[in-house]
Amino acid sequence: VKSKAGRKLRFTEQTTSMPGASTGQVVVTDHLNFWGGCRVKPKDGINHTTYTRPFTKSNAIQSAHTAYLKWSKMAGMERARVMLEAARIIRERRDNIAKLEVINNGKSITEARVDIDVSWQTLEYYAGIAGTLAGEHIQLPGGSFAYTRREALGVCVGIGAWNYPFQIACWKSAPALACGNAMVFKPSPFTAVTAVILAEIYKEAGVPDGLFNVVQGGAETGTLLCNHPGVAKVSFTGSVPTGKKIMEMSAKTVKQVTLELGGKSPLIIFKDCELENAVRGALMANFLTQGEVCCNGTRVYVQREIMPVFLEEVVKRTKAIRIGDPLLENTRMGALITRQHLDKVLGFVSQAKKEGAMVLCGGEAFTPIEPKLKGGYYMSPCVLDNCTDDMTCVKEEIFGPVMSVMPFDTEEEVLKRANNTTFGLASGVFTRDISRAHRVAENLQAGTCFINNYNISPVEVPFGGYKQSGFGRENGQVTIEYYSQLKTVVVEMGDVDDYFNC
Ligand SMILES: NC(=O)C1=CN([C@@H]2O[C@H](COP(=O)(O)OP(=O)(O)OC[C@H]3O[C@@H](n4cnc5c(N)ncnc54)[C@H](O)[C@@H]3O)[C@@H](O)[C@H]2O)C=CC1
Numbered sequence: 419v420k421s422k423a424g425r426k427l428r429f430t431e432q433t434t435s436m437p438g439a440s441t442g443q444v445v446v447t448d449h450l451n452f453w454g455g456c457r458v459k460p461k462d463g464i465n466h467t468t469y470t471r472p473f474t475k476s477n478a479i480q481s482a483h484t485a486y487l488k489w490s491k492m493a494g495m496e497r498a499r500v501m502l503e504a505a506r507i508i509r510e511r512r513d514n515i516a517k518l519e520v521i522n523n524g525k526s527i528t529e530a531r532v533d534i535d536v537s538w539q540t541l542e543y544y545a546g547i548a549g550t551l552a553g554e555h556i557q558l559p560g561g562s563f564a565y566t567r568r569e570a571l572g573v574c575v576g577i578g579a580w581n582y583p584f585q586i587a588c589w590k591s592a593p594a595l596a597c598g599n600a601m602v603f604k605p606s607p608f609t610a611v612t613a614v615i616l617a618e619i620y621k622e623a624g625v626p627d628g629l630f631n632v633v634q635g636g637a638e639t640g641t642l643l644c645n646h647p648g649v650a651k652v653s654f655t656g657s658v659p660t661g662k663k664i665m666e667m668s669a670k671t672v673k674q675v676t677l678e679l680g681g682k683s684p685l686i687i688f689k690d691c692e693l694e695n696a697v698r699g700a701l702m703a704n705f706l707t708q709g710e711v712c713c714n715g716t717r718v719y720v721q722r723e724i725m726p727v728f729l730e731e732v733v734k735r736t737k738a739i740r741i742g743d744p745l746l747e748n749t750r751m752g753a754l755i756t757r758q759h760l761d762k763v764l765g766f767v768s769q770a771k772k773e774g775a776m777v778l779c780g781g782e783a784f785t786p787i788e789p790k791l792k793g794g795y796y797m798s799p800c801v802l803d804n805c806t807d808d809m810t811c812v813k814e815e816i817f818g819p820v821m822s823v824m825p826f827d828t829e830e831e832v833l834k835r836a837n838n839t840t841f842g843l844a845s846g847v848f849t850r851d852i853s854r855a856h857r858v859a860e861n862l863q864a865g866t867c868f869i870n871n872y873n874i875s876p877v878e879v880p881f882g883g884y885k886q887s888g889f890g891r892e893n894g895q896v897t898i899e900y901y902s903q904l905k906t907v908v909v910e911m912g913d914v915d916d917y918f919n920c
């Protein structure tokens with residue numbers, strides 16, 4: 419849905435050809451901004467993309483700051499209770515939120531349900547940690563001592579991409595709120611709807627008004643948020659070029675930054691792998707959410723001896739992927755996010771052909787037979803053979819369902835080739851040799867290495883990049899460090915030295 423701000427949000431199951439061409443439709447009749455505990459009318463009253471005034475008096479950042487003062491004084495256990503209630507509400511409304519996510523994003527309903535499950539689990543996980551936040555006591559000479567306090571940062575900004583709209587909002591807000599911060603979240607203008615649902619759920623669960631706010635808009639709004647002196651931290655998910663701008667803007671007032679950026683991750687398949695699993699893994703690494711996944715393993719290196727059998731299997735299964743109405747239970751691939759993005763992905767396939775790659779399957783615009791789905795942004799998932807490391811399709815992030823396959827001979831060679839990239843988000847290896855698996859994991863320059871599977875990221879496990887794929891982490895206990903700061907309190911129990919007058 420291209421939701422228009424300033425109208426009411428209602429979910430109806432009508433047949434229509436909305437962007438993404440699902441059988442559902444969202445009619446937006448309520449405002450999509452959410453500040454100070456309620457939906458707010460855009461000041462220009464027209465379109466969320468041209469709107470926001472973070473510098474004006476009554477604004478999202480100010481209301482977030484007021485809420486932060488209250489929330490950060492509560493005990494971790496009290497915050498935990500509210501967060502657990504929010505998790506419960508998400509779980510209860512899982513199917514409805516998942517439907518909205520499908521209509522908004524175009525991904526299949528079965529995937530969207532997993533996203534929503536991961537979302538409430540994220541809130542539960544950080545609720546569990548909220549009650550454990552603590553400092554330490556350090557003994558000093560003469561009975562003096564010091565202690566540390568783990569304190570919130572203040573108002574944190576979250577800026578999200580369009581591929582996992584609700585989940586990204588939860589990955590950012592859950593650790594932020596657990597630590598006592600407030601958050602102003604800006605979703606991608608392509609997927610404006612579900613972050614507001616999260617804001618309403620937090621309110622219903624009992625967070626103070628203004629603790630989690632949603633401002634709609636694009637680059638202009640994001641820029642205002644990153645430059646705002648009242649913001650302590652920016653957590654960004656999106657492309658590398660935008661990430662660089664975010665870092666630059668944040669530097670002006672020394673804001674803390676977490677950057678979850680793009681990738682071009684290698685997946686290495688050795689000849690001693692369990693082939694069935696490796697083929698399934700390659701599909702998991704390339705075709706979730708229409709291939710619009712930052713950590714996808716899109717450079718698939720296959721040991722030469724098993725290349726023919728691997729290709730045969732992978733092509734057979736790729737051709738069998740059911741593309742179509744994302745709201746149907748048996749659909750496994752929905753529609754890409756926009757016409758423009760679809761054209762871009764198809765352009766990568768044409769370029770690959772020009773550079774000598776061979777299309778083994780897919781790579782074309784796809785029109786489902788149902789008339790109601792015509793006009794949707796579908797494409798057939800693509801496997802490219804005859805690829806070399808210097809081709810555009812192997813070097814650049816495509817962010818669509820396009821797998822590039824390349825042969826390799828030795829471990830040493832493939833590691834060198836796998837690491838020859840400015841990205842470093844994820845990586846994967848399939849082998850039955852446990853020593854080799856751990857050796858390869860050690861030597862791959864990436865924030866995650868999946869052994870004998872791919873794209874498994876439960877909330878307990880830290881997620882983030884090496885190199886230009888970003889820094890900071892989301893998920894796992896470590897993320898607490900990225901949403902809090904340590905205060906040292908030094909306590910003198912004796913007299914102050916008479917150093918200057920003795
Ligand atoms: N590492 C990760 O966790 C993920 C990374 N991504 C990356 O995101 C990209 C696709 O997402 P897009 O939404 O197209 O990325 P994008 O960088 O164009 O936009 C991301 C967000 O930043 C905002 N934005 C754009 N320009 C801005 C500016 N100058 N200042 C502040 N905010 C600005 C957008 O409105 C959007 O909310 C891919 O490259 C992908 O790899 C996507 C999902 C997850």
Ligand SMILES: C[N+](C)(C)CCCC(=O)O
Nearest residue numbers: 581582711712713873875
């Ligand atoms: C959930 N997972 C691992 C498939 C992708 C999460 C990262 C992203 O937002 O692209």
